[in-house]
Amino acid sequence: MQIDPTDLPDVLMVTPRRFGDDRGWFSETFNAAQMAAAGIDIPWVQDNHSLSAAKGTLRGLHYQRPPHAQDKLVRCSRGAILDVAVDFREGSPHFGRWVSAELSAENGRQIFVPKGFLHGFLTLSDNTEVQYKCSDIYAPDCDGAVAWDDPDIGVDWGVLQPVLSDKDRNAPRLADAPRPFRWDGAR
Template sequence: MRFTETALTGAYLIDPEPHGDDRGFFARMLCVDELAAHGLGMDIVQVNISYSAEAGTLRGLHYQAPPHAEAKMIRCTRGAIFDVMVDLRPDSPTYRQWVGTECSAENRRLAYVPEGCAHGFLTLTSDTEVLYPVTARYTPRAERGLRYDDPALAIDWPAPIRVVSDKDRAWPLCPLTTPTNRL
């Protein structure tokens, strides 16, 4: 597994290193020892799958408040997404910044979203599936979100947004005024 640090503290992109032969290939998607070597943890308690029928479907930006904060490992298993993380950790040097990257079935890239970061994605193709293990159980009372179109975040979504749930449209704007980043 190849780990690439993002502009957000503790957030990584992880690319599998395939080992191939005439049958195809084998690669690790998750290895707790390799994660630990980068200071990351992944005690999985739940695995989620998301399916979106249409390109331009936006999901997020979601997170869970402490003590139910969760880390996530995002993998697009069909289609392609533009994956976004926003740092909401007040003590982080990258507080209030965001990064985004393309994850697809073709590139097999994973995004490690640390606790304390909001997460969302925009589907770039129709019939897209995303699989993501998480480190905390879904707890409705801890559910929080940010508006995907918040001008203070100024996320540079790479394609038109066509489908958004009422719930994701209703998240409040946040008082962010610091610069943003894009990977």
């Protein structure tokens, strides 16, 4: 398993190894010991799996505030997505900055999105499945979102009219969103 930094401190790209032969391939998508050696020593408590039927479906930018804030380890198991993480930690020198990566069933890449970051993805193909581990349970009373198209963030999604939920269509801009996370100055 290869674990690499991204342009945002604490957001990591995880690339599991694949072992193939004429039957196909095998990949160990999670290994607690290897993750802990890379500084990700998290007790995962929930796995989520989503299906987005249409290409151009956008889910995000989401967060879950304390006391049920979530770290996430995200992968695409069918199709492809543009995955995005945005620094949402008040006081961070990277506040409002974002990184993106294409995750697909073909490339097997994963992204680690820590607490304090907004997360979202855009499907790049029909019938896309995304799976992710979470470090806390889903708590509807802690659920939040920021507008996917906020010009103050400026994510280049590559689409103008994605398929959206009402929650995502009506999410507040970054300037109007609550600030449940504070940067601790560690990085």
